[in-house]
Amino acid sequence: MILEKKLEELLKPTIETMGFELWAVEYMPAGRHSTLRVFVDKESGITVDDCADISRQLSAVLDVEDPITNAYMLEVSSPGLDRPLIKPEHFKRYEGKQVRLRTVSSVLGRKKFTGPMTRVTDEGIEVEVDGELFEIPFDMIDKANLVVEI
Numbered sequence: 001m002i003l004e005k006k007l008e009e010l011l012k013p014t015i016e017t018m019g020f021e022l023w024a025v026e027y028m029p030a031g032r033h034s035t036l037r038v039f040v041d042k043e044s045g046i047t048v049d050d051c052a053d054i055s056r057q058l059s060a061v062l063d064v065e066d067p068i069t070n071a072y073m074l075e076v077s078s079p080g081l082d083r084p085l086i087k088p089e090h091f092k093r094y095e096g097k098q099v100r101l102r103t104v105s106s107v108l109g110r111k112k113f114t115g116p117m118t119r120v121t122d123e124g125i126e127v128e129v130d131g132e133l134f135e136i137p138f139d140m141i142d143k144a145n146l147v148v149e150i
Contacts, residue, residue, distance in 0.1 A: 098147035
């Protein structure tokens, strides 16, 4: 997690200068098959050409700064319609929307929740499932995604 935070700080200025928002950074170490995944967003959407342009710019920054010592594959993509919700500001942006999440430990007998995110505070979120409200602190959330509404 410390490496991902360092990578965010390193890559964010380049991404913002290009007119995009850094959504998240994931580093998945796997020896020679490690992956650095960078999610970028823009209100008007992201194209494949945008991802290619951003990838070239980030590759140059990463080559100079060399924050990862072993070989890895760089992937740049949109967070997608079912975007991961990681930071408190992600949750605040989608308050009132449907979310699917898993907690690190049981909250009132449950670890999986799908329903509208009825409230977001500085400490966590409130999700309604089957007519019942669950208060879930951010530090209890293992994984959360927006549910695609078509």
